[in-house]
Amino acid sequence: MPGPKKAEALRQRKSSSIPISSLTAYDYPTARLLDEAGIDLILVGDSLGMVVLGFPDTTHVNMEHMLHHAAATARGATKALVVADLPIDSYSTPKQALANARRLTAVGAEAVKLEGGVRQADKVRAILDDGIPVLGHLGMLPQRVLEEGGYNKKGKSEDEIESLHEGALALQDAGCFAIVLESVIPAVATSLTEALDIPTIGIGCGDHTCDGEIAVLTDVIGSYPWFVPPFATQRANVATDISTAVKGYIDAVQRSA
Numbered sequence: 195m196p197g198p199k200k201a202e203a204l205r206q207r208k209s210s211s212i213p214i215s216s217l218t219a220y221d222y223p224t225a226r227l228l229d230e231a232g233i234d235l236i237l238v239g240d241s242l243g244m245v246v247l248g249f250p251d252t253t254h255v256n257m258e259h260m261l262h263h264a265a266a267t268a269r270g271a272t273k274a275l276v277v278a279d280l281p282i283d284s285y286s287t288p289k290q291a292l293a294n295a296r297r298l299t300a301v302g303a304e305a306v307k308l309e310g311g312v313r314q315a316d317k318v319r320a321i322l323d324d325g326i327p328v329l330g331h332l333g334m335l336p337q338r339v340l341e342e343g344g345y346n347k348k349g350k351s352e353d354e355i356e357s358l359h360e361g362a363l364a365l366q367d368a369g370c371f372a373i374v375l376e377s378v379i380p381a382v383a384t385s386l387t388e389a390l391d392i393p394t395i396g397i398g399c400g401d402h403t404c405d406g407e408i409a410v411l412t413d414v415i416g417s418y419p420w421f422v423p424p425f426a427t428q429r430a431n432v433a434t435d436i437s438t439a440v441k442g443y444i445d446a447v448q449r450s451a
């Protein structure tokens with residue numbers, strides 16, 4: 195199914211009883227495993243800067259990084275919608291946003307995600323006018339972590355709640371097929387979910403507050419043990435499995451001398 199049709203099918207899940215499942219992936223084998231397991235949406239997130247490239251945050255990620263990983267990920271997925279993040283400073287104007295969204299789709303991404311609300315509506319429209327579906331992202335915006343001084347919960351003050359609602363409606367009006375809500379306090383995430391006609395996809399927003407969930411894969415499989423957000427649910431311990439396998443290999447090599 196072509197990307198815009200997949201995005202439309204996910205938009206229509208708003209009224210479905212089956213929540214949208216989404217995870218990040220950054221390479222071919224992982225994308226293939228997620229796709230074969232039946233995930234709805236694969237995000238080539240700029241979180242790759244931290245969990246794959248070893249940077250302290252996502253502000254170091256650029257278009258070259260995203261293109262390299264989006265291409266590999268897209269080769270591994272056939273059924274899930276593959277969304278790639280537009281990295282920091284790659285969508286400062288509608289023209290730049292469109293040019294970079296086209297570069298990401300040229301290597302296989304089927305949709306793009308960008309961070310921010312009202313100020314991004316014109317970029318969303320420019321990208322959508324070209325037929326490329328756009329996923330919004332509101333709440334804690336990792337690309338602004340340096341200005342904000344940390345990964346803070348959003349929706350605590352009246353001003354924040356108002357700006358989240360304005361941003362969500364602006365993204366919906368501009369044509370986003372869904373919006374990621376990150377670290378929004380549960381009551382506010384629920385009110386946003388209720389106010390919108392498009393699905394919300396939550397991370398760190400509590401249980402049953404959104405129309406779907408997204409997680410960074412390394413948090414779920416336990417392959418990046420050095421930083422795990424407090425809201426993450428770990429379902430495997432790949433870091434320990436790798437250490438055990440590598441120690442066994444070293445032992446075997448050394449014993450064969």
Ligand code: KIV
Pocket residue numbers: 218237238239240241242279374376397408409410
């Ligand atoms: O980059 C990423 O992985 C993300 C998710 C946290 C939603 O944006």
